[in-house]
Amino acid sequence: GAVVSQHPSWVICKSGTSVKIECRSLDFQATTMFWYRQFPKQSLMLMATSNEGSKATYEQGVEKDKFLINHASLTLSTLTVTSAHPEDSSFYICSARWGLATDTQYFGPGTRLTVL
Amino acid sequence: GNSVTQMEGPVTLSEEAFLTINCTYTATGYPSLFWYVQYPGEGLQLLLKATKADDKGSNKGFEATYRKETTSFHLEKGSVQVSDSAVYFCALSDYGQNFVFGPGTRLSVLP
Numbered sequence: 001g002a003v004v005s006q007h008p009s010w011v012i013c014k015s016g017t018s019v020k021i022e023c024r025s026l027d028f029q030a031t032t033m034f035w036y037r038q039f040p041k042q043s044l045m046l047m048a049t050s051n052e053g054s055k056a057t058y059e060q061g062v063e064k065d066k067f068l069i070n071h072a073s074l075t076l077s078t079l080t081v082t083s084a085h086p087e088d089s090s091f092y093i094c095s096a097r098w099g100l101a102t103d104t105q106y107f108g109p110g111t112r113l114t115v116l
Numbered sequence: 117g118n119s120v121t122q123m124e125g126p127v128t129l130s131e132e133a134f135l136t137i138n139c140t141y142t143a144t145g146y147p148s149l150f151w152y153v154q155y156p157g158e159g160l161q162l163l164l165k166a167t168k169a170d171d172k173g174s175n176k177g178f179e180a181t182y183r184k185e186t187t188s189f190h191l192e193k194g195s196v197q198v199s200d201s202a203v204y205f206c207a208l209s210d211y212g213q214n215f216v217f218g219p220g221t222r223l224s225v226l227p
Contacts, residue, residue: 006159041222043205046214046219049214067185093159105209107160107161108157109159110158
């Protein structure tokens with residue numbers, strides 16, 4: 001099946017710093033990418049949807065200035081957590097979709113962010 | 117809006133026991149239904165799916181049937197293994213729409 005990678009797989013940073021997480025579709029062109037956040041022992045919460053070359057659409061309650069999303073190419077989307085704080089510590093999962101059918105969407109392995 | 121409800125976990129079973137994880141959904145359209153599995157420290161992996169009523173999805177001994185009349189998509193496996201220990205998410209998605217996930221059910225299988 002299609003492969004979506006994330007980098008890094010885990011990151012530890014100090015409070016106040018910014019962290020960038022990359023999401024790549026390795027063997028297909030992703031017209032749409034999604035970013036999810038997962039708190040410990042909880043389900044995935046959709047943060048934002050991004051289409052290549054356009055601004056991301058954020059879900060209600062997600063701060064767009066804090067979670068910067070860039071989808072500059074059909075194979076790469078980045079999530080930058082700006083001025084990270086301990087409450088931003090979480091598991092961030094991206095997914096990529098090449099069509100509109102649901103079985104064209106694939107999930108990345110996730111990135112665990114810990115903010116000290 | 118669309119929503120997914122799953123049975124609360126954790127579920128603890130002995131190896132070779134029968135597994136059922138209940139999932140019901142609410143949707144305005146005719147969504148596709150999915151079960152995803154998340155092993156410790158990893159992302160989501162698609163376990164199985166069904167795209168229309170009465171379809172049965174199956175994979176690795178797991179199966180689930182899309183029941184429109186009861187709006188359910190229960191996950192079953194006849195004989196679980198220790199390696200099945202993970203968190204299982206029921207999810208739905210309408211064509212072109214985002215996924216809606218259930219809260220997840222943690223399964224622990226003891227040897």
